[in-house]
Amino acid sequence: METTKDGEGLVGDENEQQDPTAHQTERILTASDIYKAGRAETLCTVQATGRAAALLTAAEAEPVVFSPELVQSLDDLYPQEDTQMYPEPAVSAPLVTFDSKDVAKMIESRLTRGAAPGLDDWTRELLYPLTKDKALLMEITAILTDMANGNVAPEAAHRLRATNLTVLRKPNKKFRPIGAECVWAKAISLMAVDAVMPALKTCFKNLQYGVGNNIELAIEKVRQDFQVKGSVAMLDGRNAYNAISRTAILSAVYGNTTWSPLWRVTRLLLGTEGLVGFYEKGQLVHSWTSTRGVRQGMVLGPVLFSIGTIATLRQLESSFPNASFTAYLDDVTVAAPPGMLGKVCEATSRAMRALGIETNEDKTEVLHKDGPVDMPAEYIRPFARVLGAGIANDPESELITQFVQRKAEETDHLFRAIVELPFAKHTQWRLLFVSALPRVTFLLRTHAPVHTRAAAEWFDDRVTGVLGVIMDGPVTRRARDIAALPVRRGGCGLRRQKEIAEFAYACLGEKGKQHVLTDELNAKHQRDLYETLQGPDRKVFVSNTAAGAGRPLTDPQVHADGRGFSTYLRERLLVRVLPAGQKCVCGADASNEHVHTCTRLQQNPRTTRHDMINMTFANGL
Structure with missing residues (x-):
């Protein structure tokens, strides 16, 4: 096997990576790309990397301009x-108070970064x-406390409720309205939800999974x-957020002192x-009044929607003890013996209709294992997508594998954007990491x-x-x-997903188990690597575990030019920086270790490359 001067084989020689530049294709940049x-x-830079990735992978949508069609x-x-x-x-509602430290923590870590105003x-x-600023923080806390207790002037309250609407075209050419909620409304909503979160978990347990990031358990x-x-x-509710009776929501919230x-x-x-x-162009061209349901874009919307529907769902559970219900906001899944599934679904649709929500029959899908099921034939499927996951009549079905592969390969849009668009290398890294x-x-x-397994291996490649x-x-x-x-x-955090795939699914529902198993796996790999390293390589590997040594990889505020960042990565990964065969001025091979230690180079004795790169990053802060 061909080896480098540092003594290790190329990844391509061992079928790990066939072409390291496979993503670097010629791309004519458009104004939209730039x-x-x-x-x-x-x-x-503002740590809204998820939003950056969503922007890069979003399909090009045709701009929506004002028209009679839009209004209708x-x-x-x-x-x-x-x-x-x-x-x-x-x-007699109790007085609500907030601690300024909790307010500061909420603004720092809970408010969405990079969101539209x-x-x-x-x-x-x-x-x-x-x-x-301590004084300003106290003022912010006072404002939020007034909002929590309803002490807001009517004019200010009107502005808090008003929403700037962004309208997108769906693939089916229909319109999708998205509202940008005022940041003050977002902030008070987050504080209010925190105050009732323990009660929400108790109320929604084993039924409503849409509050509290429980989609995997659902x-x-x-x-x-x-x-x-x-x-x-x-079952899917048609326009559920806007269709549900607001009177029903308010009655459910006000009728329980828990809330x-x-x-x-x-x-x-x-x-x-x-x-x-x-x-359009900063001018209001049309407006609608929102008097029903919860406005899309409201931080408080999912909580209020769930409170407004939970009593109906609990009643359905009581009425059909042989059935099981799982709700994720407006998506309701009904499980029942095949002979009674139709009856339960009909009752569910009728109960939701009483709240104002019509079932979208075009999206109804049914899975069943054995025997006839009392549902229309056009609803029956061998495979269905449920909350972003694939479920089939046969749990070993190839349809599930194909679905997982397709979903994994959707990330190729992001990979291509990372390497084809004109990004600084530290931004490329941030998006990848x-x-x-x-x-x-x-x-x-x-x-x-x-x-x-196959999807994870594709992803790792x-x-x-x-x-x-x-x-x-x-x-x-x-x-x-x-x-x-x-x-x-001492690494970069790019764990191999193929290894994680072997135990991730088994850890579902067991808090902390996947973290423990992953940490054990990482510790083993670290020990194995340490045993294979000798001399300078071992010293560099150990030094990379020091506090702060990986800051360029984790701190978005650390910037460096492309050459400095790629050099930092190569040093950290123990890859030769200078071309193979290049000699030092002293005539010796210019390996990483030699360049750090040769006394004939400028600035004798030579400052180590790690120190030079760290200085570059420090100057870029």
Whole structure:
């Protein structure tokens, strides 16, 4: 096998990576590409890397301009309700108070980074610096406390409720309205939800999984119910957020003292009509009144929707003890014996209709294992996508494997954007490190290893290819092994998903188990690598585990030029920096170790390359 001067074989020689520059294709940059690249750079700097990745992978949507068609379509999406029927919360609602430290923590870590501003132009990035001043933080806390207790002037309340509408075209040419909520409304909603989160978990347990990031548990419950009951139906509510009765929501919230911390905030944001406006070039060209349901884009929306529907779902559970229900916001899955599934689904649709939500029969899908099922034949499928996961009548079905592979390969849009658009290398790294890996983690945790191994191997190959582009050269087997370790263990955090795929699914529902198994695997790999390294390589490997040594990989505020960053990566991964065969001025081979130690180079004795690169990064802060 061909080897480098450092003694390790090239990855390509061992079938780890066939072509490290496979993603570097000629691409004629458009104005849209340049805009996206610039916007993504900014989003990465403010640690909104997920939004940057979403921007890069979003399909090109045709711009929506104001038209009679738009007005008519959105008229249908915003049904109206008589505001005179809205109930009022009890006058004796308890006083809500906030600690300024909790407010600062919420703004720093909970408010969405890089989000579009509301009509007042406030954003998280404008609010966050104010929390560093004690007096200003106290003022922010006082404002949020007043909002939580309903002490807001009518004019200000109107502005808090008003929404700037962005309208996108769906693939089916229909319109999708997205509202940009005021950051102050987002902030008070987050604080209010925190106050009732323990009660929400108790109220929604084993039924409503849409609050609290429990989608993986919901998927597993649907799978288990399907195996036990024999048939399952996925029901989708048409325009559910806008269609549900707001009177029903307010009655459910105000009628239970458990939700008293939400009373005044709910009245402030939903207690009267809200204005939803469509703007062109900064001018309001049309507006709709929101009097029904919860406005899309509301942080409080999922919680209020779930509170408004939970009593109906619990009643269905009581009425059909042989059936099982799983809700994820407006998506309701019904599992029942095949002979009674139709009856249960009909009752479910009728109960949701009483709240104002019509079942979208075009999206109804049914799976069943054995025997006839009392559902229309056009609903029956061999495979269905449930909350982003694949479920089939046969749990070993190749249809699930194909689905997982397709979903994994969707990340290729991101990989190509990383290497084809004009990004700085530290931005390329940020997108790869922060955004790419979580996209496949969900698949590994929601599907058995038999369905994920091939997709994980494909994904690992693409990650290695992009890493090679960032470090300007082929990735050796040893370098890839190092890169797979966590940063704190001297690596880069690009763990091999094929290894994780073997145990991720089995860890679902067992808190902390996957973290423990992953850490054990990483510790073993670190020990094995350490044993194979000798002399200078071992010293560099150990030094890379020191606190701060991996900061260029984890801190988005650390910037360096492309050459400096790729050199840093190559040094960290123990890959030769200078071309093979290049000699030092002293005549010796210019290996990494020799360049660090040769006394005949300038600045005798030579400052180590690590120190030079660290200085470059420090100057770039």
